[in-house]
Amino acid sequence: MKILLRSLFIFVILIGALVTFLLTPAGLQFTIDSVSPFLPGKLTIKKISGVIVGPLTLEQIHYQDTKQIIDIKKLHLSWEPLSLFKKEIRINTLKINALHYTTLSNKPKTNNINAIEQLINSIKNHSLSFQLIINHASIVDSAFSDPTTQTLIQLKKLSLHALFTKNKWDTQFSALIEKPKPFQVHFQLAGKPTNYAVDFAITGDRTNWQLTGTGNQENLILHTPNKLLLNGTLNAEFNIHWKTHFQWKAELIAQKINFSLLNPEWIKFLSFHINSAGDNKNSIHTENNAHIETKDGSLQLTAIHKNTWHIKWHIALHSLKNWLGGTPGNLDSHGKIQGDLSNPHFDINVQSRLHDAEKIHTISLNLLGNFNHHTLLANMQIHRNLIHLKIDGHVDKENQWLGKLQQFSIGLNRSITWQLEKTAELFYTKNKVKINNICLKSGKAGNVCIQGEWLGKKITGTAKINIAHFNWLHDWVRDLTIPTGQLIAHLKMNGTLDQPNITGTMNLNHGSIHFPHLNIILNKLSASIISDGKKLNFKAQAFSQQKPITLQGDMDFTQSGFPTQATLTTNKALIVNTDEYKATITSDLMAKIKNRKINITGNITIPTATISPNDFQMTTTLPIRDVVYVGESAPSAPFWSINTNIGVTIGNAVNVKQANIAAQLGGALHLSQSPTQSNIFATGEILIRKGTFDLYGQTLTISPDSYLTYTNNLLDNPELNIKASREINAEENMGISNFTRSKLKVGVELRGSAKDPRITFFSNRARLAQADILSYLLLGYANTSNTPGNTDFLLRALAAVKISSAGLLGKQNIVSQIQSGLGLNEMGVESDTTTDALGNPLTQQSSFVVGKNLTRKIYVRTSTRLLDPVTVYALRYLLDNHWTAQINSSSLGVGADVLYTTRK
Structure with missing residues (x-):
C-alpha cells in the first residue's frame, strides 16, 4: 500500500x-x-516568446506543404485557456502582421452526389460544440496569391470581432483591399440562433453591392438591395429551408460585369441568368438552368437530377480571336449526359470553323457512348485536304483506357488518299501510352508505319517509311514542289525526351525539288540520315544547273539542348531565276543551333546577278489626309534567338536594271545581327563601277567613283556618294559679239543617307546658277530661254527634287514646313491650261496656289499666276459626298460652278 x-x-x-x-x-x-x-508539411518558427497560456508571440513563421505556403512576420495571441473547461474558446487579442498565403495546387472538386448529400446533412444537423468569443482580431498587410490563375489580392487591414454562443450571435468583419483594386468589404451577423440578420457589402471602383437577409433555425432568406458590381449589376435571391429536409431556391442575374477592371487579362463583358432549385427529401432532386453570355459567345446549360443526372448544353462562340491567338473563327458545341456520373451515357458534338487559310478550316467531332463503350468520330478539313478518323474505346476495371483505331484516312488535294491498312490498338493510363503499329498506305505515294510506347518518362518507338510520290506535299508546303524521288527510312527510338536514343537510316534518292517563287529546280537530289543513338549525322546534296548545293552536319543527343551544327556550301549555284531577279551564289556558311539559339557565320560571294524589279514609279498614292491609321499589334517575341556574322562579296557581273537606272555593282559587306536586334546591320562598301541614270528623258552618266558606304548602318540606310552628269555643246558669251562653243558638263550629286538624302547640282562653269544647271540637265539650254510651258516643267522638276531648308532633299520640304506652320491644306505650284470654245488648248500657265478648310464643308482658295498678274479667289461649299458649289472671282470676272464628284 x-x-x-x-x-x-x-x-x-x-x-x-x-x-x-x-x-x-x-x-x-x-x-x-x-x-x-x-503536420502534413514543414513548420519553422525563428523566434518564440511567452507561454502557452498566453500571451505568446511568434515571429518569422513559415509553413509549406504540397498545396500551400504560409508566411507570417509576427503573430501575437492573448487568450484564456481555462475557458475551455466551460466549452468556450475565448480570444482576447489576436494580431497578425504581414501574412502571405500562396496556393500551390487546388484540391480537385468532386461531383459525387453522395458528397453533396453529406454536406447538406452536416449543415442541417450542425450544432456548436464550443462557444466562440473573439474580442479583437486584426491582420495587417496581408497578401493572397494563386500563381495558376495569376491572382493576387492584397489587404491593408482586416478586423474581426466574433461572438457565437447558444443565445447570442454578434460578428463584425471588415477588410480594406488594396489590390487588384481598392475595395472595402464589410460583413455583419447579429441576433440569436432563432432570429438573426446577415449583411454583406462591398464598395469601391464602380462597385456598390450589398447582400442582406434574415434567418432562424429553420430557414435563411437573402436578397441584394444594392446591385452595382464592376460597372455592371448582379441581382441575387436565395431562399433556403432545413426544418424537415433541406430545400433551396436561388436566382442570380448579372448584366455586363467587367472583370477586366480587376485584371486586364480577364473577361470584359459577362452576363448570366442562373436558376437553381431542389431538395433532399428522399434523395437529391434538383433543377438548374444557366444562360451565360460574353462578347465572344454564349452558353446554355440545363442540369436536372432525379435519381440520375440529365445534363444538356449548347455553346456558341462566334469569335475565337481571344482563344486562339487572334485567329478568326467560330465554334459550336452541343451535347447531353445522362445517368450516374460514375458511368453516364454521353453524346457530345463539336463543330468549328477557322477563317485563316494557313490553319484548319473546319473540324467536326462526335463522342458517343459511355465509359464502358464509346466511339469518337472526327472530320477535319485543312485547305483542300480531308482527315477522317474513328476510334472505339472503353475503360476496364483497372481504370485503363483501351481503344482501337478503326478508321483513319488523309485525303490530299482530292488526288491522293492515305488509308489505315488495318485496325490499330491504343492503350492509355496515367503513366503509360501505347500505340500498336499504325500503317498508312497510298497506292500512288507509298506507305508509313509507326508504333510507340510512353512509360513514365521513357519513350520507345519505331518508324518505317517508303514514299515514292511527293506532289501531295505542295498542299502543305506551298513554296516547293517535289516532282520525283524516293524516301526510305528505318528509325528506332528509346530513352527520354531530354536524352533520346535514335538509331537507323533515312535516304532520299533520285529526287528533284521545284521552287515556283524562285523559278529554280534542284536536280539529282540525295539525302541521308544515319544515327548511332549518340549522334545523328545528316547530308543532303542537289544540283542547280549542274552546280552543287551541299548541306551536311550532325546533332548530338548526349548533351542538353541537342547542339546541332550544319554547313551549307555552294559553287556558283543558281538560287533565283525570275523575271525580276537572277543570281548565282558561292557560299560557305555554318550554323550552330542549341536550344533556341542560332549562330550563323561564313561567307557569301555573288559572282553574277541581274536585278530588274518591276517599276511602280507611276503608282498614285492617296493623300495623307485620306489615309486612316488604325494601328498594328505589337510584334510577338521571336521563337529563335539569332546571331549572324556573314561576309558578302559582290562580283564583277552584278547588274541593276530598273526603269530609270542601269548600273554595274561591286564591293564587299559584313552583315551582322544580334539576338537583341531584329534588323540587320552592315559595314563596307557597294561600288557603282559604271552606269546611267534617266532624268525626265535625259540620260546622265554615273561617275565610276560613286559608291554606297556602310559603317554599322542598317542595311536599308547606307551613306550615299553618287554623282551623275551629262555633257552639252553650249555657247558662252565672252564679250560684245564674241561667243565661243565649249563642252558644258552639268550634273547632280546625291549625298547623305538613304533615309535623309541631300541633292545638289554642279557644273564645270563656276558662275552657273542652280536653275540654269537644272534647265541644262532637263532641256539642254539655259533657264533664260525657257517658254511658259518649259517654266512650268522646271517648277514641276523642282517640286520633284523637293528643295528644303537643309539644301535639296533635306529632312523636310520648305513648302511642307510653311504649309504645316500656317495650318494650310494646300500650298504649291500647279499648271493650268487655257482652252478655246471648242476645247482646244491655247496656252499653259503656272500658278501659285494656297488653300484652307475653314470648316468641314467650306474651303477657300487663292491662285496667282506666275507670268500674268491675275489672282483668282475661289469659295467651295460641300453640299454632300458628291455635290459641291463653287464661286470664282478675279479681275477678269466672276463665275459659279456646280461640281459632281464620284469615286471608283
Whole structure:
C-alpha cells in the first residue's frame, strides 16, 4: 500500500512538473517542436516568446506543404485557456502582421452526389460544440496569391470581432483591399440562433453591392438591395429551408460585369441568368438552368437530377480571336449526359470553323457512348485536304483506357488518299501510352508505319517509311514542289525526351525539288540520315544547273539542348531565276543551333546577278489626309534567338536594271545581327563601277567613283556618294559679239543617307546658277530661254527634287514646313491650261496656289499666276459626298460652278 501511494505521489509530482514546464517559454518551444513532425508539411518558427497560456508571440513563421505556403512576420495571441473547461474558446487579442498565403495546387472538386448529400446533412444537423468569443482580431498587410490563375489580392487591414454562443450571435468583419483594386468589404451577423440578420457589402471602383437577409433555425432568406458590381449589376435571391429536409431556391442575374477592371487579362463583358432549385427529401432532386453570355459567345446549360443526372448544353462562340491567338473563327458545341456520373451515357458534338487559310478550316467531332463503350468520330478539313478518323474505346476495371483505331484516312488535294491498312490498338493510363503499329498506305505515294510506347518518362518507338510520290506535299508546303524521288527510312527510338536514343537510316534518292517563287529546280537530289543513338549525322546534296548545293552536319543527343551544327556550301549555284531577279551564289556558311539559339557565320560571294524589279514609279498614292491609321499589334517575341556574322562579296557581273537606272555593282559587306536586334546591320562598301541614270528623258552618266558606304548602318540606310552628269555643246558669251562653243558638263550629286538624302547640282562653269544647271540637265539650254510651258516643267522638276531648308532633299520640304506652320491644306505650284470654245488648248500657265478648310464643308482658295498678274479667289461649299458649289472671282470676272464628284 505504501509503495502504491508513493508511486501515485511521484506520478502526481511528475505531472505537475510537466505542466509547470509546459507553462514556461521553454515548454512552449518544446510543445511546438513536438507537434511539428505530425503536420502534413514543414513548420519553422525563428523566434518564440511567452507561454502557452498566453500571451505568446511568434515571429518569422513559415509553413509549406504540397498545396500551400504560409508566411507570417509576427503573430501575437492573448487568450484564456481555462475557458475551455466551460466549452468556450475565448480570444482576447489576436494580431497578425504581414501574412502571405500562396496556393500551390487546388484540391480537385468532386461531383459525387453522395458528397453533396453529406454536406447538406452536416449543415442541417450542425450544432456548436464550443462557444466562440473573439474580442479583437486584426491582420495587417496581408497578401493572397494563386500563381495558376495569376491572382493576387492584397489587404491593408482586416478586423474581426466574433461572438457565437447558444443565445447570442454578434460578428463584425471588415477588410480594406488594396489590390487588384481598392475595395472595402464589410460583413455583419447579429441576433440569436432563432432570429438573426446577415449583411454583406462591398464598395469601391464602380462597385456598390450589398447582400442582406434574415434567418432562424429553420430557414435563411437573402436578397441584394444594392446591385452595382464592376460597372455592371448582379441581382441575387436565395431562399433556403432545413426544418424537415433541406430545400433551396436561388436566382442570380448579372448584366455586363467587367472583370477586366480587376485584371486586364480577364473577361470584359459577362452576363448570366442562373436558376437553381431542389431538395433532399428522399434523395437529391434538383433543377438548374444557366444562360451565360460574353462578347465572344454564349452558353446554355440545363442540369436536372432525379435519381440520375440529365445534363444538356449548347455553346456558341462566334469569335475565337481571344482563344486562339487572334485567329478568326467560330465554334459550336452541343451535347447531353445522362445517368450516374460514375458511368453516364454521353453524346457530345463539336463543330468549328477557322477563317485563316494557313490553319484548319473546319473540324467536326462526335463522342458517343459511355465509359464502358464509346466511339469518337472526327472530320477535319485543312485547305483542300480531308482527315477522317474513328476510334472505339472503353475503360476496364483497372481504370485503363483501351481503344482501337478503326478508321483513319488523309485525303490530299482530292488526288491522293492515305488509308489505315488495318485496325490499330491504343492503350492509355496515367503513366503509360501505347500505340500498336499504325500503317498508312497510298497506292500512288507509298506507305508509313509507326508504333510507340510512353512509360513514365521513357519513350520507345519505331518508324518505317517508303514514299515514292511527293506532289501531295505542295498542299502543305506551298513554296516547293517535289516532282520525283524516293524516301526510305528505318528509325528506332528509346530513352527520354531530354536524352533520346535514335538509331537507323533515312535516304532520299533520285529526287528533284521545284521552287515556283524562285523559278529554280534542284536536280539529282540525295539525302541521308544515319544515327548511332549518340549522334545523328545528316547530308543532303542537289544540283542547280549542274552546280552543287551541299548541306551536311550532325546533332548530338548526349548533351542538353541537342547542339546541332550544319554547313551549307555552294559553287556558283543558281538560287533565283525570275523575271525580276537572277543570281548565282558561292557560299560557305555554318550554323550552330542549341536550344533556341542560332549562330550563323561564313561567307557569301555573288559572282553574277541581274536585278530588274518591276517599276511602280507611276503608282498614285492617296493623300495623307485620306489615309486612316488604325494601328498594328505589337510584334510577338521571336521563337529563335539569332546571331549572324556573314561576309558578302559582290562580283564583277552584278547588274541593276530598273526603269530609270542601269548600273554595274561591286564591293564587299559584313552583315551582322544580334539576338537583341531584329534588323540587320552592315559595314563596307557597294561600288557603282559604271552606269546611267534617266532624268525626265535625259540620260546622265554615273561617275565610276560613286559608291554606297556602310559603317554599322542598317542595311536599308547606307551613306550615299553618287554623282551623275551629262555633257552639252553650249555657247558662252565672252564679250560684245564674241561667243565661243565649249563642252558644258552639268550634273547632280546625291549625298547623305538613304533615309535623309541631300541633292545638289554642279557644273564645270563656276558662275552657273542652280536653275540654269537644272534647265541644262532637263532641256539642254539655259533657264533664260525657257517658254511658259518649259517654266512650268522646271517648277514641276523642282517640286520633284523637293528643295528644303537643309539644301535639296533635306529632312523636310520648305513648302511642307510653311504649309504645316500656317495650318494650310494646300500650298504649291500647279499648271493650268487655257482652252478655246471648242476645247482646244491655247496656252499653259503656272500658278501659285494656297488653300484652307475653314470648316468641314467650306474651303477657300487663292491662285496667282506666275507670268500674268491675275489672282483668282475661289469659295467651295460641300453640299454632300458628291455635290459641291463653287464661286470664282478675279479681275477678269466672276463665275459659279456646280461640281459632281464620284469615286471608283
